[in-house]
Amino acid sequence: MLNALDRVHDALAAAGSRSDHTGRSWQCPAHDDNAPSLSVGRGTKGADVVLHCHAGCPTEDVVAALGLTLADLYDEPREKRNDRPVKVAEYPYCDENGVLLYTVVRYAPKTFRQYAADGTPSIKGVRRVPYRLPQVRAEAAAGGTVLVVEGEKDVDNLAAAGVVATCNSGGAGKWTDDHTRHLRGADEIVVVADRDEPGRAHAAQVADSLQRAGIRYRVVEPGAGKDISDHLAAGLGFADLAPAESRPANPRIPAPSQSADHQSHSGISGMQSDDGGWDEPIPLEARPLPAFPVEHLGPLGEFVTANAASLQVPPDLVAFAALATISTATGGRRRVRVKADWHESLALYLVALADSSEKKTPALNAAAAPLREIEDGLIEAARPHIESLAQEIRITQGQMAKAEQKAAGDKPENALADAEAAREKLLQLGDEPELPRLLIRDATLEAIAKVMAGQGGRIGLLASEGGLIKVAGGLYGNNGKANTDLLLEAYTGSPYTIDRTGRTSARMSSTFLALGLIVQPGVFAGIEKKNPEFRENGLLGRFLYGKPAATDEDTFDSPPVPPAVSDAYAKRIRALVERVWNRSEILTLDLDPDARALFGEFYNGFAKRRKPGGDLHEVADWAGKFRGQLIRVAACLTIYDNPEATAISLDRMAAVLAMAPYFIAHAKAVFDLMGADGEGRRGPLRDVLAWLRSRPEPTAPFTARQAWQALKGRKWAGEMDDMTAVLAELEDHGWIAFTPPPDRPAGARGRKPSPAFDVHPWIRTSPTRQQETP
Incomplete structure (x- = not known):
């Protein structure tokens, strides 16, 4: 019986293939081979024949061209090897620089297996790339x-x-x-x-x-x-x-x-493009977002405009803080009946993003100042009565304790009756009262719930720091798990019970929380990755977002806010507290017929945008609540104009619906920032582009090492690997192109050249940047 090697040699000779003088290299029968390019030799076990065409012909094609089968590559009879997989080809998958990532191996009978670069028979966690x-x-x-x-x-x-x-x-x-x-x-x-x-x-x-x-x-x-x-x-x-x-x-x-x-x-x-083969790059500049539509705020607009000019901040910051203040001042004592089975609270959750030193706190204080002044007055006015009542409760509790102790003794006499009388008096006095509060600063959710319970289930939180978000994410306890139940329930006005081991439970039959956060973008950057439950449970969908660009103004002599404007705003906030917050009953606003018809048209047209293929499908969770949020804004502005209003007018509804494009555009931008792979990752790419543009010749080629040396002080550029990853992404966006290095002479010493890149000609002035529209 011929062994496998003799069988292959005979088949090659019969096919007219020539061999070199060693007999190990033959002309490949699977392609037009002028020089011997097919290696023929023994396998590692000494019995198998290994064929390798250096021109790339798969082994199965070579065998077929010889009139053989893969089983003929073995000394053993064919029938004994039918169930043994035979390796017939290997396909290396390499990264951009030719570094092996993993290998796909083809076997006969036809099957594939994948191996990591170190030979591990698994590529779990290995980056997948296109072949070649x-x-x-x-x-x-x-x-x-x-x-x-x-x-x-x-x-x-x-x-x-x-x-x-x-x-x-x-x-x-x-x-x-x-x-x-x-x-x-x-x-x-x-x-x-x-x-x-x-x-x-x-x-x-x-x-x-x-x-x-x-x-x-x-x-x-x-x-x-x-x-x-x-x-x-x-x-x-x-x-x-x-x-x-x-x-x-x-x-x-x-x-x-x-x-x-x-x-x-x-x-x-x-085909080559007009830019020497370059395709149009993907824009990395932050797309211009619409300015806040102050003109649709009604009487509130004058206050927003004046304070924004005085503080030299975007009007968005003042507007968001003012809307949160108005929402707080309603205290959950108003709701809107959109239709028979749809009611909305006036609780607004608002987030405006501004970088450090962008006067976030002054903008917040300007809007909240009247509310804080009112709160101080309420506290001072209520303190004597509350302290007196608290004292009476403590005395009565002491009397009841003594009576109960005496009643339990040998001579109870009238002690049992005294204890019962004390108990009835305590019931009449009620719980020990809390000093009135309108606002709370950053605190734990448990503390917020406790304060809310003491204020009839309502409170407002206005902050220029991100403590609430960190607390909600479990940073300061709760085993690192998010606890957002209170935030979810207080948005809708649902009941909430505080159950704590070893402490008295408290149940709020209804809840109301107004949130106004003006914080740095970093608080929300990548939040979906850090706290995915925020998106899953609907918390992020409950906010209206603003991401304004910083103003260019930064002068000493900014215009002061006219006293008449400040006084008018403070007067309206005080009227809200006196005529809305201080009420015990919850009154309902309706939409007048024309406003209801207009909103219905908007509602129906908006529905398509949330569906697959719509421009808001990626933020469908937020978009699902957005129409209700617009109703809340309309109601807050209506009550700000007239605390006794009973209906939202057509004009007010039209003005708020005209604000919708602003809220939509800014929400999409912030959700991009919050996403694990969104806007929050573009900062490093923009840094590299800015460095390239700052060079004497922006379009000149550069190396990865040069880029790292220029930018290694940035937080994201701690190591060279960080820069390598950013350059790869920048290349994917079409702004740079890797330049293959020249072949190094055999035995060359020294450090391997740093990867080099060409730069897109648009680096100077990008038509894309010029043509972008909101």
């Missing part, structure tokens, strides 16, 4: 054409034909948007679908991802056979690819034309 990533990125950066196919074998066969192609590991259905981002800059992506249902579904998935990324693409199918390898084996070329049956080309981008100035890649045409 360095070549793909280079082709995309040059404005060329990249084919996306289904398997590594197809990619290698295309590479042998001089075509740049890629795929994902794991087979059909595993393509992600992260794979797509590496294709930005290419003139066109050609998606080749296998001719079966899984293949077409996979191609559709890739096309959808490309569509979302705005990348030019077409979907085609092989002109013969099942896949592109069959197509090539049939002698067909790029022009023979057929339009896909299930998906047309990207309708937003015209199909490529065949013109003389196209660059040819083995029959595949690509």
Whole structure:
């Protein structure tokens, strides 16, 4: 019986392949091989034959060209090896710099296994990248054409034909948007679908991802056979690819034309852009957000404008603080009947973001000052009575204790009657009263609940620090777990019970909490990652958000607030406390018929925006509460104008609905900031762009080491690896492009050159930046 090696040698000779003088290198029968490129040798066990084509032909193709099977590569009879997997190909997946991340190994019978770079048979936690990533990125950066196919074998066969192609590991259905981002800059992506249902579904998935990324693409199918390898084996070329049956080309981008100035890649045409092959980069500048619509605040607008000018702060900060103050002053003694089965509280949860030293506290104090002054007056007025009542309660409690002690003795006499009389008096006196409070500073949620209970279930919290958010997230206790029950219930006005071990329980039949937070963006940056339950339980969806840009004004002689404006505002806040907060009953506001009709139109039109495909689908949880929040704002402004109002007018409703675009745009920006992968991660990228623009020649190439040396003082640039990650993301956004290093001579010593990058020509003046609109 021939051993496997003799069998292969005989087959090679019969096929007309020539060998070198060693007998270990042969002409490969699977491709047109002028020089011996097929290595033939023994396997590690001494019995298996190993074939390796240095031109990239898979082992199974070589064996088929010889008229053999994979089982013929073993000395043992075929029937004994049918169930043993045979390694037939290895596909290395490397990062942008050619560093191996993991390897996909193909076995026969056809199966795949994945191995980490160290040989571990698992790639859990390993970054997934497209196959042949360095070549793909280079082709995309040059404005060329990249084919996306289904398997590594197809990619290698295309590479042998001089075509740049890629795929994902794991087979059909595993393509992600992260794979797509590496294709930005290419003139066109050609998606080749296998001719079966899984293949077409996979191609559709890739096309959808490309569509979302705005990348030019077409979907085609092989002109013969099942896949592109069959197509090539049939002698067909790029022009023979057929339009896909299930998906047309990207309708937003015209199909490529065949013109003389196209660059040819083995029959595949690509086009250069007007910027030397650069594609339009993804803007990183913070998109301009609309200014606060002060004109829709009615009488409150004058106070907001005057204080914003005096403090030289965005009007948003003063407006948010004033709305929170008004909400607090209503004290839960008003509600709105939107329709028969829909009522809204007047509790507003408001967050405005401002950087350090942007006068957050002065803006908050300007709005809250009348409320704090009123609170001081209420406390002083109530103190004598409360202290007297507290004293009477303590005396009566002492009398009851003595009577109970005597009644339990040998001579109770009239002690039992005295104890009963003391008990009845205590019931009449009630609980020991608390001094009146309108506001509370940052405190634990338990402390807030206790104060609320002492004030009939209501309180306002206005703060320029993020203590409440930290407390809610469990920073100061609760085993690091978030406890937001009180914040959730107090927004809707639901009952709340305080149950504490060893202490008296307290039940509030209704709750009311007004929140006005003017804090630094860092308090909310990445909050979804740190406290995902905030999004899941609806807490973040209960806030109205503002993210104003800082003002340019910073002068000593800013205009003072006219006394008449301050006095008018303080008078209105005092009227709210006297005529609304101090009431015991809860009165209801309605929408007048015209206001109700207008709101109904807005409601119905807005509903579509929350659905899949709508512009607010990604913040659907917030958008679901937004219409009710607008009702609350309208009610607060109505009561501010007239504490005795019983209905929201058409004019007021129209003005508040006109504020909706502001709240929507700012909410989307803040949710982007709060997201784990959103606006909060763009700061480092902007820092690099700012450094590039500050150089004498912004478009000059640079190295990663140069960037790190320039920016390593920043918090995010602690190590070189941090800079490497930022540059990779900046490259994904199209602002820089990796420059492959020259080959190093064998045996070269010294430090490996730092990765180098070219810079997009728009770094000086970006048309994208000029054309952005709110």
